[in-house]
Amino acid sequence: MSNIKKDIVVIGGGPAGYIGAIKAARLGASVLLAEKKQVGGTCLNIGCIPTKYFVQSVHTISALRNGASRGIEITDPSFTIDMKKAVKGKDKTVKRLVKGVEFLLNQAKVETVNQKATIIGKNLVKLEDGTVIETKNILIASGSVSATVPIEGLDSPFVVDSEKILDLEYLPKKLAIIGGGVIGVEFASIFSSFGSEVTVIEALPSLLNGFDEEQVEVLSKGLKKNKVTVYTSTTVTKIETHTDEATLSLSNGKSLNSDLILLAVKRKANLSPLTDEFKIKTDKNRLVINEYGVTSVDNIYGGGDVTGLNMLAHVAYHMGEAVAHNICVDLGLLKTPKQKIRLDIVPSVVYSDLEIASVGMTEKEAAATKKYDIVVGKFPLSANGRSLSADFSEGFVKVVSERKYGQILGVFCAGLNVSEIIGEAVVAMQHELTVYEIADSIHAHPTINEALKEAAAICIGQCYHWGS
Ligand code: FAD
Numbered sequence: 001m002s003n004i005k006k007d008i009v010v011i012g013g014g015p016a017g018y019i020g021a022i023k024a025a026r027l028g029a030s031v032l033l034a035e036k037k038q039v040g041g042t043c044l045n046i047g048c049i050p051t052k053y054f055v056q057s058v059h060t061i062s063a064l065r066n067g068a069s070r071g072i073e074i075t076d077p078s079f080t081i082d083m084k085k086a087v088k089g090k091d092k093t094v095k096r097l098v099k100g101v102e103f104l105l106n107q108a109k110v111e112t113v114n115q116k117a118t119i120i121g122k123n124l125v126k127l128e129d130g131t132v133i134e135t136k137n138i139l140i141a142s143g144s145v146s147a148t149v150p151i152e153g154l155d156s157p158f159v160v161d162s163e164k165i166l167d168l169e170y171l172p173k174k175l176a177i178i179g180g181g182v183i184g185v186e187f188a189s190i191f192s193s194f195g196s197e198v199t200v201i202e203a204l205p206s207l208l209n210g211f212d213e214e215q216v217e218v219l220s221k222g223l224k225k226n227k228v229t230v231y232t233s234t235t236v237t238k239i240e241t242h243t244d245e246a247t248l249s250l251s252n253g254k255s256l257n258s259d260l261i262l263l264a265v266k267r268k269a270n271l272s273p274l275t276d277e278f279k280i281k282t283d284k285n286r287l288v289i290n291e292y293g294v295t296s297v298d299n300i301y302g303g304g305d306v307t308g309l310n311m312l313a314h315v316a317y318h319m320g321e322a323v324a325h326n327i328c329v330d331l332g333l334l335k336t337p338k339q340k341i342r343l344d345i346v347p348s349v350v351y352s353d354l355e356i357a358s359v360g361m362t363e364k365e366a367a368a369t370k371k372y373d374i375v376v377g378k379f380p381l382s383a384n385g386r387s388l389s390a391d392f393s394e395g396f397v398k399v400v401s402e403r404k405y406g407q408i409l410g411v412f413c414a415g416l417n418v419s420e421i422i423g424e425a426v427v428a429m430q431h432e433l434t435v436y437e438i439a440d441s442i443h444a445h446p447t448i449n450e451a452l453k454e455a456a457a458i459c460i461g462q463c464y465h466w467g468s
Contacts (some may be wrong), residue, residue, distance in 0.1 A: 005144040006032045007331055009125045009135040011273045014041020015313045016304025017141030018101050020320035025108040027328045032133060033110050034117035040098045041143050043313040046163040049097055053090040055351045058193040062353050066391045068222050081171050090166065103124045111181035121275045122297055123392045137299045137327045140273050140287060141320060147268040153219050153239030158246040159261045172196050172260035176248055178236050180207040182350050184264035185219065189352030192226035199229040199256055201236055208350060218395050218414035244459035263319070269306045291340045301327060310343055318342065333394030345429045347422040354395060357422040360410030360429055363400050372402035372409065381415040383466050385446040392416040397451040399435060401459045406434035417448050424452060435459040
C-alpha cells in the first residue's frame with residue numbers, strides 16, 4: 001500500500017473505533033480502520049462479552065442448585081467445570097460477534113487493515129509495514145490495557161491479568177484476586193461458582209468503591225454465600241513463588257497460598273498510536289480531549305478508554321458516535337451543529353449471579369449538592385413476583401428523586417437481572433421524565449422492571465404493593 005489518501009483514519013477497532021468508523025463511512029467519508037489485533041477490541045474479545053459468557057454459566061449453576069426445591073430431582077447434584085470446553089464455548093460466542101463487526105465494517109465500505117498504526121504528522125498515519133497514509137482527520141480509539149502495581153514478586157508465573165484468565169485450561173483450586181473493583185468482583189463471582197476457593201484483596205475500605213453502599217452489601221452477601229474471603233483496607237506486600245503455588249503476604253499480617261493470582265487493579269489508557277515524532281497532549285497518561293472529542297490538534301479526535309474518562313463500552317460507543325458526527329461536520333458531510341460528548345447520565349453495571357446497576361446521583365451525592373429536597377423510593381425485590389418466582393428475594397430498586405418536580409436524580413438497583421431495568425432509568429433521566437411519568441406508565445407484569453415503577457410510585461406515595 002502506498003499513497004493512500006483518506007478522509008479519516010481510525011486507530012483501534014474496539015467499540016469507540018468501529019462505531020466511529022461505521023458511522024462516518026455511512027455518512028459518506030472514506031475511512032481506513034487500523035486494528036493491530038482483532039476488531040471488537042477489549043469489549044468483544046477479552047472484556048464484556050467473554051466475562052458475561054462465564055457469568056451466564058454462574059446462572060446455570062445457580063439454577064441447577066435451586067432445582068431440588070422446585071421438584072426438579074437431580075440424582076447427583078455435584079458438578080465439575082471442564083475449563084477447556086468452557087473456553088471453547090466462550091471463543092465461539094466471541095468469534096460470532098467479531099464476525100458480525102467485520103461484516104458491518106465491510107458493508108459500510110470501511111477499509112480495515114490488521115496492523116498497528118502510529119501518528120507521525122498532523123495528517124499522517126504510519127502502519128507497521130511502513131505504509132504512510134495521508135488523511136484529513138484521525139480518530140484515536142486505541143483503548144486501554146491492564147495496569148499494574150509495584151509488588152515484590154509480581155513477575156511470578158502464577159500471576160495473570162484479566163485477559164489471560166479468560167483462556168485458562170484448568171480450574172484453579174485457590175484463586176487470589178488483587179483488586180475488588182468491577183473486574184475483580186466479576187471474576188470472584190465466576191470462579192467461586194465454578195468451585196475455586198477465592199480470596200479478594202482490596203486496598204480500599206470497601207469492595208466496588210464508588211457504588212451505593214446498599215448495592216455493595218447485596219453483592220457482598222452473594223460472594224459470602226459462595227465462601228469468597230474478602231480482605232478490605234489490605235494490600236499485597238509480597239508474592240513468593242513455589243513449585244505448585246505462590247504465597248501472598250498481606251499488609252494485615254496474614255498470608256495465603258494460591259495456585260493462581262489475578263491482578264485486577266485498574267486499567268490504563270493505551271497511548272501506543274502516539275509518537276515522539278508528533279506530539280499530542282496527554283495528561284496523567286491519558287489522551288486529553290475537549291467536549292467535542294478534539295485533542296490538542298484540531299483535526300485529531302479521541303474517543304473511548306484512551307481518554308481515561310469513563311472506561312465502559314457504552315461510553316466508548318457514545319464517544320465514537322459523537323466524534324464521527326463531529327468529524328463529518330468538519331468534512332462538510334453534515335450541516336448540523338457539532339455534538340457534545342455527554343458523560344452526565346451514564347449507567348454502570350456489575351454482573352454476577354445477582355447484579356447491581358446504577359445511574360445518576362446517590363442519596364449522599366444529591367444531599368451534598370444542597371440543591372434538592374430529596375425523596376427516596378426503595379422497593380424491595382422480596383415483593384416482586386418475578387424475582388421471587390426465580391427463587392431470589394434479595395435486592396431492591398431505589399429511586400432518588402426531588403420533591404418539587406419529581407425529577408429523577410438517580411436510580412440504584414441490586415438483584416436478579418436488574419441490568420435490564422437501568423436503560424429505562426437512563427431514558428427517563430436524559431429526557432427529564434419524572435417519577436410521576438414512570439409511576440403512571442403501565443409496566444408489564446410480572447417483570448423485574450415493574451420494581452422501577454413501584455419505587456417511583458413510593459416517591460409520590462402511590463405504591464400499592466409496598467407500604468409508603
Ligand atoms: P478497546 O475496546 O480497548 O479497543 C481498542 C482497540 O485498539 C484494541 O482492539 C487494540 O488492539 C487497538 N489498538 C490499540 N493501539 C493500537 C494501535 N496503535 N494501532 C492499531 N490498533 C490499536 N465495559 C462495559 O461497559 N461493560 C462490561 O461488562 C465490561 N466488562 C469488562 C470486563 C473486562 C475483563 C474488561 C477488561 C473490560 C470490561 N469493560 C466493560 C470495559 C470495556 O471493555 C471497555 O470500556 C471498551 O472495550 C473500551 O472500548 P474502546 O474502543 O475505547 O477500546
